[in-house]
Amino acid sequence: MSSEERLAERRERLIRSAYILYADLGFPDTTIEKLCAAARISNRAFYECFTGRDELMWVVYNRCVRDNLAAVSAAVEQAPNTLLGRIEAGVAAYIEFVTEDPRRARILHLEVRRAGDCLTSSRQEAVAGFTQIIETNLLQVPEETGVDLHLLVLGMIGAIQELLIEWVLAEDPPPVESVVKTAVYIFNRSLAI
Structure with a gap:
């Protein structure tokens, strides 16, 4: 070599x-x-x-995010061309990808916070990537509601993150299917479908 x-x-x-x-x-x-x-x-x-543990964590985290973004994008592209179909496909792809390996779930939703400042910008970039997918493919909120679509998307992403932190930390984690159904419900209710 x-x-x-x-x-x-x-x-x-x-x-x-x-x-x-x-x-x-x-x-x-x-x-x-x-x-x-x-x-x-x-x-x-x-x-x-x-250069240190922080840089290595940055590489591990960003690899997980990159792979997850690709899985979600592919699922949304292949989903039925309805708002509900895209929501179900995108949310399921995200949660199933993350929970497929509990270590991935832990890194993406718990250790990223424990790593602190070294991953703040990476975490913001990841959220921006998922926000872009959602805003491009999923949102149809009537303008007259006065709701800021970007803030709505951030709230929905935050809800999924909290569901996955619960899944990671729970002594008896809820079934993945239950997490997916709950997240889809949150998206549907947020978008008033």
């Missing part, structure tokens, strides 16, 4: 290890030493790949 290939392979091992440890131990309790042990690399090699 070339030096670039070795570096890329180490980076990928660190990303996989961080995905597991940030979800299992939590971001605050995952030290660089633990990451290096899990990835089977030296501390020096870590710093050849990343």
Whole structure:
């Protein structure tokens, strides 16, 4: 392997290890030493790949968001061409993608907050990406209501985030189907369908 290939392979091992440890131990309790042990690399090699834990968390989080945005976009594009069909497809795709791997749910909805300032702009970009999908494909709110559509979308996204935090933290998590149905109901009622 070339030096670039070795570096890329180490980076990928660190990303996989961080995905597991940030979800299992939590971001605050995952030290660089633990990451290096899990990835089977030296501390020096870590710093050849990343500037610190924050940058590594940024990469893990953004990969999860990118993959989720792609899944939601594809589901909405393939959905029946009705508002309800697009809502059901988009919401189900988001929640099912996130809950398919509980570690992903934990990183996207809990550890992102625990990571603090290092992910504030990434989190805002993620919300903007999902807001764009919703505003482009789902919204049909009568203008006479006086409702700010952007704020409405942010509220609906916040509701889904809280449902998923509950799913992550609950001792006995609600069934995913129940989370999807609840989120779809929230969207439908918010849009007065």
